[in-house]
Amino acid sequence: MSELDHAASPFPTRLAIFTDFDGTLVEIAESPDDIDVPVSLAHQLERAAREFDSAFAVITGREIEDIDRYLAPLLLPVAGAHGTQRRRADGTLEPIDPAALIGSEFIAQAVAPLVMANPSLIVEAKEGAVALHFRQAPELEAECLMIMQEALQDLPDFTLVPGKMVIEARPRGVTKGTALRAFMAEEPFVGRTPIFIGDDTTDEDAFLAAQDLGGIGIKLGAGDTAARMRIADVASVHALIQGLGDIAAREREDIIHH
Numbered sequence: 223m224s225e226l227d228h229a230a231s232p233f234p235t236r237l238a239i240f241t242d243f244d245g246t247l248v249e250i251a252e253s254p255d256d257i258d259v260p261v262s263l264a265h266q267l268e269r270a271a272r273e274f275d276s277a278f279a280v281i282t283g284r285e286i287e288d289i290d291r292y293l294a295p296l297l298l299p300v301a302g303a304h305g306t307q308r309r310r311a312d313g314t315l316e317p318i319d320p321a322a323l324i325g326s327e328f329i330a331q332a333v334a335p336l337v338m339a340n341p342s343l344i345v346e347a348k349e350g351a352v353a354l355h356f357r358q359a360p361e362l363e364a365e366c367l368m369i370m371q372e373a374l375q376d377l378p379d380f381t382l383v384p385g386k387m388v389i390e391a392r393p394r395g396v397t398k399g400t401a402l403r404a405f406m407a408e409e410p411f412v413g414r415t416p417i418f419i420g421d422d423t424t425d426e427d428a429f430l431a432a433q434d435l436g437g438i439g440i441k442l443g444a445g446d447t448a449a450r451m452r453i454a455d456v457a458s459v460h461a462l463i464q465g466l467g468d469i470a471a472r473e474r475e476d477i478i479h480h
């Protein structure tokens with residue numbers, strides 16, 4: 223197809239939208255449970271999912287049940303715990319590797335004594351991943367890193383990933399990028415152009431995957447990134463999702479009326 227033909231094409235670019243959660247859809251808070259989730263967010267995402275024929279997913283470090291709770295009653299396709307968990311668009315769950323479950327339980331137990339001794343630390347024991355938060359005790363960052371490294375000594379299939387005032391452990395080879403690729407191989411994502419929006423180091427794998435599949439990575443905020451585009455803040459992410467939904471709706475109307 224020539225450029226001219228493409229410009230005249232009645233078929234819109236079919237996008238698949240993927241977004242991170244913390245720091246991207248909602249502002250960062252002092253602790254994981256302190257986030258402020260506007261009631262309007264679920265409505266906004268439900269509308270976007272409709273405009274993109276359900277090709278709209280959250281890819282997050284949180285567990286799927288956390289996302290469901292914050293967006294209730296909306297149940298989106300979600301990859302949780304950095305891709306260890308995945309719920310497809312048809313609602314089915316991808317089975318979790320039992321070794322990932324056993325490994326993450328071991329890590330959570332190994333860091334428990336440090337957290338007991340320092341109540342300002344928070345550990346999140348997730349299915350297949352562990353987050354050790356030091357936002358309320360930044361002076362303990364080195365100690366947190368050391369105990370996580372020790373815990374992983376006998377778990378070569380796990381790796382550490384730094385996040386925002388948190389050190390996370392997840393299985394090696396399971397990333398937000400592998401989750402994005404898995405979604406893109408399935409309906410209703412297959413054949414679409416992926417856009418991934420995120421703010422954190424763990425989002426880099428998904429930026430690369432989206433771009434490798436012909437799409438765009440959009441990084442929120444400053445810092446080195448592989449993403450080809452940037453966006454300023456959470457409010458701008460909401461505006462972008464709204465705007466892309468408006469475009470998809472308009473293109474749909476145009477097709478119906480021509």
Ligand SMILES: O=P(O)(O)OC[C@H]1O[C@H](O[C@H]2O[C@H](CO)[C@@H](O)[C@H](O)[C@H]2O)[C@H](O)[C@@H](O)[C@@H]1O
Binds near residue numbers: 244249387390
């Ligand atoms: O992939 P994400 O959706 O960005 O999730 C990454 C982690 O986010 C959460 O921790 C971060 O947000 C907290 C609430 O704002 C903040 O207190 C913490 O310091 C941040 O690291 C979440 O608790 C983790 O499980 C996610 O992996």
